[in-house]
Amino acid sequence: MRVRYPRTMACIPERKQRGPVDIIEAKGIKIPVYYSPYRGTKSYLLAYYTEAKRKRERAPSIEVARKRAKRLIEELSAGTAHVAAFTAKQTAMINEVVEMLQPIDVPLTEAVRQFVEARQQLAGQGTIAQAVKCFLEECRKIQLTPIKFPDLVEKFLHNIREQKKSRRYILDMQARLHKAAKSFTGLVGDIHATNINRWLLGMKHASGRTKNNYRTALATLLSFARQEGHLSRGIQTEAEFSTRYDGRGGEIGIYSSETLQTLLFRIEPRLMPFIAIGAFAGLRSAEIMRLEWQEIRFAQNVIEIKALKAKTASRRLVPILPALAEWLAPIRKESGRVLAGVQDEFALAKRFKRAADAITGEDGKPLVKTVHNGLRHSFITYRMAVLKNAAEVALEAGNSPQMIFQHYRELATEAEGNAWFAVRPDKPRLELLKVS
Numbered sequence: 500m501r502v503r504y505p506r507t508m509a510c511i512p513e514r515k516q517r518g519p520v521d522i523i524e525a526k527g528i529k530i531p532v533y534y535s536p537y538r539g540t541k542s543y544l545l546a547y548y549t550e551a552k553r554k555r556e557r558a559p560s561i562e563v564a565r566k567r568a569k570r571l572i573e574e575l576s577a578g579t580a581h582v583a584a585f586t587a588k589q590t591a592m593i594n595e596v597v598e599m600l601q602p603i604d605v606p607l608t609e610a611v612r613q614f615v616e617a618r619q620q621l622a623g624q625g626t627i628a629q630a631v632k633c634f635l636e637e638c639r640k641i642q643l644t645p646i647k648f649p650d651l652v653e654k655f656l657h658n659i660r661e662q663k664k665s666r667r668y669i670l671d672m673q674a675r676l677h678k679a680a681k682s683f684t685g686l687v688g689d690i691h692a693t694n695i696n697r698w699l700l701g702m703k704h705a706s707g708r709t710k711n712n713y714r715t716a717l718a719t720l721l722s723f724a725r726q727e728g729h730l731s732r733g734i735q736t737e738a739e740f741s742t743r744y745d746g747r748g749g750e751i752g753i754y755s756s757e758t759l760q761t762l763l764f765r766i767e768p769r770l771m772p773f774i775a776i777g778a779f780a781g782l783r784s785a786e787i788m789r790l791e792w793q794e795i796r797f798a799q800n801v802i803e804i805k806a807l808k809a810k811t812a813s814r815r816l817v818p819i820l821p822a823l824a825e826w827l828a829p830i831r832k833e834s835g836r837v838l839a840g841v842q843d844e845f846a847l848a849k850r851f852k853r854a855a856d857a858i859t860g861e862d863g864k865p866l867v868k869t870v871h872n873g874l875r876h877s878f879i880t881y882r883m884a885v886l887k888n889a890a891e892v893a894l895e896a897g898n899s900p901q902m903i904f905q906h907y908r909e910l911a912t913e914a915e916g917n918a919w920f921a922v923r924p925d926k927p928r929l930e931l932l933k934v935s
Contacts, residue, residue, distance in 0.1 A: 521561065523568035528575055528587055530568040532561065547571055548587040609693060634731075646729045648683040648690065652676045655723050667785065667844050675716040687724050692740035699742065707744035714741055751906055752870035753877040754778075756918040761866055763826065764928055765858045768935035770851060772827065772837050776802075777874030779823035779920065781882065781896045784872070785844045792832045795819070809897055817895050822920050829924075829932040876907075877919065883907045884916035 519531035520543075533544040537557065543564040545556045556571075558564035575587065593607075600610055617627050646654070656673055682698050683690055695717060699710045721736035730736060754762075762774050776787050780802055789808040796803060801816040809815065819827075841847050855867045870876070875896070882892050889904040896903065911919075924932070 521565065523565055523572065525569070525572050528572045528590075530571055530587075532558075532564045532568060545571065547575065548591045549575060552591075553588075604691065605693060642728075643688070643731065644728050645686050645688060646724070647685060648687050649680040651687050651720065651724055651729065652680045654727070655720050658723065666842070670843075670845055672716055672719070675713050676720060679713070679717060679720075687721070687729055690721075690737055692737045692742075695738055695741040699744070710744045714738060714743065717741075751876050751880065751910060752873055753880050753910070754870060754873050756915065756922055758867055759877070759919060760922050761858060762855065763922060763924070765866075767854050767857075768830075768932055769838075770854050771932060772830065773847070773851065774874060775823055775826040776837070778878055778922075779820050779826070780817045781875050781878030782817065783875060783897075784847060788838055788841055788844055788847055790837045791835065792837055793834050795827065795831070795837070797824070797831065800824075804897065813897070815894065815897050820920060822923055825923050829929050830935075879903060879907045880910045881916035881919040884911040884913050885920070887913075 518533075520534045521532040523530045523532065528547075530545055530547050533546065535542050535544045535557075541560070543558045543561055545558065545564055545568050547554055556567060558567055575590070596610075597607055600607060614627070617630065621627065621630055655676070656669070659669055659672065679698070683694070695714070699713060702710055702713070705713075718736060718738035721730060721738045724730045725732055725736060759774075759778055763771060763778075766774060773784075773787055776782050776790070777784070782790070782802070782804065786804055786808055790802070790804075794803045794805065797819065800819045802819060804815050804817060806812050806814045838847070841850070852869050855869050856865045858866050860866050879892060879896050879898070882895065883889065883903060886892055889900040892898075892907070893900040893903045
């Protein structure tokens with residue numbers, strides 16, 4: 500702490516003088532000390548700002564004044580170190596604004612953002628207070644119906660079931676919104692973007708993409724609330740104002756050719772086509788689940804993914820590589836679902852996980868650690884290593900060349916790619932598949 504002393508301390512003036520006799524300064528805060536006789540005795544005044552008001556304190560001597568000024572600086576700087584560049588008056592004003600915002604749980608930056616946005620939209624056509632008054636008058640004409648968040652979730656889920664949305668979509672929204680309903684239990688109209696940001700931030704181990712998926716689910720739900728008259732029409736929902744995360748996922752998880760061989764040779768026979776098509780053609784789980792035998796065109800050596808069954812809603816043809824042709828040969832049929840009896844992608848994932856966990860070594864421990872979308876990721880990775888052509892791999896996988904190049908380039912060597920596509924069935928395995 501730096502103390503500025505007057506030029507001479509030999510004696511203190513006996514009369515009141517202009518300007519401070521001393522200035523105590525630290526942490527960007529200055530407290531001047533004035534000589535101010537009081538009722539015929541020596542006295543000193545300390546002047547400072549707090550709570551947006553100028554305050555003064557009297558001390559009997561210069562030493563006492565300095566000690567008090569040092570304590571005041573510690574008190575004033577507590578909680579205000581981030582604005583040390585401001586004057587004491589400016590710091591006090593900021594503290595007062597923060598205190599005003601605390602009852603409504605809105606941070607200062609968010610309040611300023613909304614204020615600036617509102618002023619820009621008004622473009623000089625009135626004050627914000629006038630705009631709010633006009634808005635409230637319009638809201639009274641359209642009487643909003645309050646609803647609690649958990650009740651809105653159930654109403655929305657009932658609505659999408661009535662609309663016969665896909666089972667996958669219903670289960671996904673159900674899982675995400677039920678999780679949200681555990682945290683948001685009050686009225687929908689009271690939810691603010693800051694509440695959503697805090698909830699998403701609390702997902703410590705979730706990737707940016709996962710958080711964005713939850714944010715999208717909330718935005719869909721609140722848009723539904725707006726349509727149903729629970730939120731005001733014509734304005735964005737609070738979910739749309741919440742933070743959007745970096746959508747890039749984590750590391751791509753793939754299997755080795757040794758693991759693929761273990762899966763193909765030891766998995767229960769009914770799941771073999773799922774593994775073979777995923778590993779050697781790169782189809783998505785949902786696409787394999789919907790695939791029919793007549794769409795595997797052995798004569799043309801391609802698999803046809805119809806637009807209605809593709810995630811990207813666009814038709815594509817995927818080549819039947821030699822390894823895939825050999826694995827499918829003993830079980831091929833003329834028609835019907837390739838995975839008979841499987842209607843749900845989530846159920847398929849659980850069945851595959853259980854079957855893979857059942858493949859154990861002599862010590863009883865599982866030999867295969869399942870990886871999310873591992874078969875498709877492996878196909879794209881090893882196909883890219885062999886072809887070295889992102890555009891061609893993108894056409895086969897139903898993805899963009901940019902996505903392929905960004906996430907799958909140089910993750911495996913050409914030798915590893917060749918080993919992956921060289922996993923072929925032997926005669927005992929073929930015989931077992933024929934009779935299964």
